[in-house]
Amino acid sequence: MPWNNQTGGNNSGGNRGPWGRGPSGGGGGKPPDLPELFRRGQDRFRKMWPSGFTQGSIAIVALGLAIVWLLSGIYFVGADEQGVVLRFGKFVARTSPGMNYHLPYPIETVLTPKVTRENQINIGYRVTGDANEENQTEDLAQESLMLTGDENIVDVNFTVFWVIKDAGAFLFNVDDPLQAIKAVAESAMREVVGRNQIEPILTQDREPVQVQVRELMQKTLDEYGAGVTITRVQMQKADPPMQVLDAYRDVQAARADQERMRNEAEAYANKIIPEARGRAAKIVQDAEAYRQQSIAEASGEAKRFISVYEEYRKAPEITRKRMYLETMSGLLGEMNKVIIDDSVGHGVVPYLPLPGLQPGKPSGVTVTEGPQSARSAGGGQ
Numbered sequence: 196m197p198w199n200n201q202t203g204g205n206n207s208g209g210n211r212g213p214w215g216r217g218p219s220g221g222g223g224g225k226p227p228d229l230p231e232l233f234r235r236g237q238d239r240f241r242k243m244w245p246s247g248f249t250q251g252s253i254a255i256v257a258l259g260l261a262i263v264w265l266l267s268g269i270y271f272v273g274a275d276e277q278g279v280v281l282r283f284g285k286f287v288a289r290t291s292p293g294m295n296y297h298l299p300y301p302i303e304t305v306l307t308p309k310v311t312r313e314n315q316i317n318i319g320y321r322v323t324g325d326a327n328e329e330n331q332t333e334d335l336a337q338e339s340l341m342l343t344g345d346e347n348i349v350d351v352n353f354t355v356f357w358v359i360k361d362a363g364a365f366l367f368n369v370d371d372p373l374q375a376i377k378a379v380a381e382s383a384m385r386e387v388v389g390r391n392q393i394e395p396i397l398t399q400d401r402e403p404v405q406v407q408v409r410e411l412m413q414k415t416l417d418e419y420g421a422g423v424t425i426t427r428v429q430m431q432k433a434d435p436p437m438q439v440l441d442a443y444r445d446v447q448a449a450r451a452d453q454e455r456m457r458n459e460a461e462a463y464a465n466k467i468i469p470e471a472r473g474r475a476a477k478i479v480q481d482a483e484a485y486r487q488q489s490i491a492e493a494s495g496e497a498k499r500f501i502s503v504y505e506e507y508r509k510a511p512e513i514t515r516k517r518m519y520l521e522t523m524s525g526l527l528g529e530m531n532k533v534i535i536d537d538s539v540g541h542g543v544v545p546y547l548p549l550p551g552l553q554p555g556k557p558s559g560v561t562v563t564e565g566p567q568s569a570r571s572a573g574g575g576q
Contacts, residue, residue: 268299275311277362280304286367306366310359313426316377318384319352320431332431340436341385347393352432353405355380355412357423364422372421376412379419380428383411393435401430 271294272278278290282303290305297303319339320332332352339350357376359365369375387407388396396404409428416423435443507514 264299268297270305272307275309276307277310279306279362286363308362313356313358316355318380341388343393344390345392348436349393350434350436353430355428356426360424361422364420368420379412379415383408397433
């Protein structure tokens with residue numbers, strides 16, 4: 196405070212300084228008497244101590260206080276911590292785990308944030324419940340509802356796990372590191388969800404989405420100089436909004452039935468088509484064999500006819516007789532018969548071979564002419 200703003204109790208001296216004198220330090224405008232001021236200060240200091248204290252004792256006490264003050268600068272950094280030294284509030288150094296020293300307060304101070312502990316931030320929900328109750332989750336629609344690439348709404352709850360990699364950057368480069376990490380996480384998830392369709396997000400593509408969000412978060416936070424490492428992103432829930440959840444599940448059930456019926460139809464087709472192809476191949480092979488057989492038989496009959504025709508051209512009468520005999524042999528070869536030459540005689544009387552009609556005896560017709568008898572077809576006289 197300026198000395199000329201200090202006022203005394205009366206107006207005789209005008210403005211007074213901090214020691215109770217006027218601006219001149221005494222009467223007549225002379226400068227202050229420094230030895231006198233120092234002596235008065237010593238007198239006042241002695242009155243504060245008990246009687247018997249000498250200047251040597253006061254010096255020893257002051258020295259002890261100075262040593263204690265200097266020793267107050269010793270500090271320890273844990274194995275899971277990193278020391279950050281501040282000089283009059285400005286970051287000046289990082290210190291490693293173990294015993295370290297900084298200039299005593301108020302010159303320097305130290306912060307020791309934990310840099311190996313994995314921290315987590317929940318996005319889209321918060322955990323509620325007392326110590327005696329099971330933890331329950333409460334959705335935060337303003338954080339969890341996101342728009343997909345196919346213009347559907349999905350309700351996503353996820354957790355971000357992170358650690359401090361640079362304590363100095365974490366403490367001083369970003370105004371509110373926790374809020375910054377949360378904002379970057381929500382923004383990254385919305386960007387990744389907006390590039391994908393709803394079906395993969397709800398089913399098989401959760402792991403790729405988590406990896407993309409973690410990489411995008413790390414890139415953004417490194418640009419901010421936040422001094423953190425995103426270790427993993429874990430999606431807790433990815434569902435349609437509660438208002439349409441039942442309808443969506445019905446659609447999913449219908450799609451599952453459609454997929455099942457399609458698989459059954461494909462299995463039936465895979466079974467019946469080879470069987471039909473096998474039967475068709477068998478029919479084609481049988482037809483081909485019949486064709487080859489018919490062609491071979493027709494070719495043989497044609498060659499036989501041609502050969503007979505050639506013989507007929509050479510000797511028509513003989514050929515006709517031979518053909519007649521071959522035909523009759525084919526027709527009568529297995530029949531019981533008696534052949535009588537017309538030149539042998541006339542008056543042959545036929546009779547029935549009655550013994551031949553008995554069981555176990557050959558049947559036939561015996562023809563006789565006159566007193567002679569012909570042989571029966573069964574071998575009798």
